[in-house]
Amino acid sequence: MKERPTTSRPIHRICAKRLCTFSTISLNGVKGDVMHDWMSTKPGNTRLCDLLIPGSHDACMYMLTNNRGGPKANKSSVITQNKTIAEQLACGTRFFDIRIYKNKAGKLHAGHFAEKLCAKGKADLGAYGPSLQDVLKQIYTFIKTPASNQETVIIKFSHIHASNTGAVMQEVFDQLGTTLFRKRGAYGNFTIGNIPLMAVRGKVIAIYDKNFHASGPRADTVITYENPKDDHAWDIIGDKHGMLILRGKYANRRSLSDIVKKQTALLAKWDKVHVNPAFGGEMMQLYWTSTYNPLKSKPFTTNIEKNTRPLWDDDGKKKLSFLIKHYHPCVVLVDFADQAKNLLILNAPSSRF
Numbered sequence: 001m002k003e004r005p006t007t008s009r010p011i012h013r014i015c016a017k018r019l020c021t022f023s024t025i026s027l028n029g030v031k032g033d034v035m036h037d038w039m040s041t042k043p044g045n046t047r048l049c050d051l052l053i054p055g056s057h058d059a060c061m062y063m064l065t066n067n068r069g070g071p072k073a074n075k076s077s078v079i080t081q082n083k084t085i086a087e088q089l090a091c092g093t094r095f096f097d098i099r100i101y102k103n104k105a106g107k108l109h110a111g112h113f114a115e116k117l118c119a120k121g122k123a124d125l126g127a128y129g130p131s132l133q134d135v136l137k138q139i140y141t142f143i144k145t146p147a148s149n150q151e152t153v154i155i156k157f158s159h160i161h162a163s164n165t166g167a168v169m170q171e172v173f174d175q176l177g178t179t180l181f182r183k184r185g186a187y188g189n190f191t192i193g194n195i196p197l198m199a200v201r202g203k204v205i206a207i208y209d210k211n212f213h214a215s216g217p218r219a220d221t222v223i224t225y226e227n228p229k230d231d232h233a234w235d236i237i238g239d240k241h242g243m244l245i246l247r248g249k250y251a252n253r254r255s256l257s258d259i260v261k262k263q264t265a266l267l268a269k270w271d272k273v274h275v276n277p278a279f280g281g282e283m284m285q286l287y288w289t290s291t292y293n294p295l296k297s298k299p300f301t302t303n304i305e306k307n308t309r310p311l312w313d314d315d316g317k318k319k320l321s322f323l324i325k326h327y328h329p330c331v332v333l334v335d336f337a338d339q340a341k342n343l344l345i346l347n348a349p350s351s352r353f
Contacts, residue, residue: 035092035342040150042197049193049281052324053154054342055095055333056081056088057250057289060110060135066103066128076303078112078127080289080335085138092342094152095331096139099159100132100168108132108164108171132168136175143179143204152200156225156246157208165212172206173218180221181205183243192223192244193281193330207244248285248329256310260319263287267327286329288320308335317344324348 042051058080083091101111113126139155142148160168173180181203187195192205207223214222225246247270251262263286270284290307310316311334324332325348332345 035339035346036090036148037151038092038346039094039152039197040201044198044201045196047194047196047281048152048154048200049283049330051197051330052328052345052348053095053331054093054337054345055097055285055331056093056337057097057287057333057335058112059085059088059093059096059098059337060129061112061127063130064127065109065130075127076305078304080112080304082305082336083338085135086142088337089139089142089148089153091337091339092346093337095154095156095333097156097158097333098135100157100164101128101159101161102164102167103128108167110135113159132171133175136172139204140176140179143202150201152197152203152205154205154207157206157212160209162211165208169208169212169214169218169222173221176204176206179204181223182220183223184220188220191281192225193283195281207246245282246285247282248287248331250287250289254290254307256316256319259288259290259311260323263323264327267323267329270329271327283330284327285331285333286323286327287333289333289335304335312341320344321348 039051060081061079062081062084064075064078081088085096088096099111099113100108101113103109109131110129111126112129139153143151143153155172157168157172179202181200183190183192187199192207205223206221207225210224210226212222212224223243225244248266251259253259253262267284267286270282288311290304290311311320320332321344323329324345334341334345
């Protein structure tokens with residue numbers, strides 16, 4: 001099979017117009033103030049599964065619109081980003097982990113809540129972020145802007161209760177309209193990972209968990225993903241749903257050594273799968289996050305920003321570069337995404353060339 005292209009290839013087209021405020025950064029010879037169009041430098045026949053894509057974990061938790069964790073809850077326990085979606089896009093992020101809930105007023109909002117409670121349809125321990133409508137408008141504006149209209153944005157929706165799936169799909173369809181990628185025509189039977197960039201330039205790919213179902217005019221915009229448990233199903237080749245198998249899982253650890261150990265074990269399994277000649281365009285996520293759940297019980301006082309710092313000191317960056325070099329994940333999800341982190345990810349050397 002075709003080898004993966006190196007991610008150390010220079011990014012040549014950097015616009016001088018500042019879309020977010022940063023000083024000029026230089027990593028491995030790549031300089032620039034913004035990363036608004038790095039995907040357009042890649043050949044059109046590059047498959048999505050051959051890319052290394054900077055991603056944003058809990059991407060919408062850069063602001064709070066309602067805190068429901070009680071009087072002892074604090075902002076540091078739920079905030080995972082410090083830039084808006086528009087700012088993250090301008091800094092090179094192209095994969096967004098977005099979790100949507102319905103608030104008491106019946107409005108769809110991003111949120112960060114205790115996972116076990118959410119599975120029961122409750123959202124009592126955590127907080128709401130911006131509205132889904134606002135988030136989607138930021139993405140639409142970015143993909144329709146001439147300077148970035150050859151980029152591809154992937155949104156992964158998760159943690160959505162069954163009763164809200166229809167409303168979420170409709171809002172996505174209404175707000176993103178013609179920018180949504182439709183799975184039809186020549187690429188209708190392709191798994192998402194096997195689709196080349198030329199087919200998705202200027203498009204938003206919305207992927208949902210396998211429990212989503214759609215019919216009518218929006219059906220071909222609803223792309224589902226399978227997220228196999230990390231201890232089995234590693235022998236599956238391709239996507240049995242014809243959509244996408246998206247592997248990888250957060251480490252649920254606090255220490256850098258434990259995070260590296262957990263992610264290495266997952267990546268090693270992935271490495272054995274994707275080199276198979278029958279590889280079906282699966283994609284692997286590397287969670288470079290300190291994701292120990294701070295929302296298990298009241299009061300919750302975990303400082304997420306403080307917990308992530310060791311991941312980005314000199315030792316943490318070396319370990320991240322090592323994992324990318326030897327296992328080449330497709331997406332690297334981070335908290336507090338910014339240009340410096342994205343440049344480090346995109347410039348990390350790869351052994352697959």
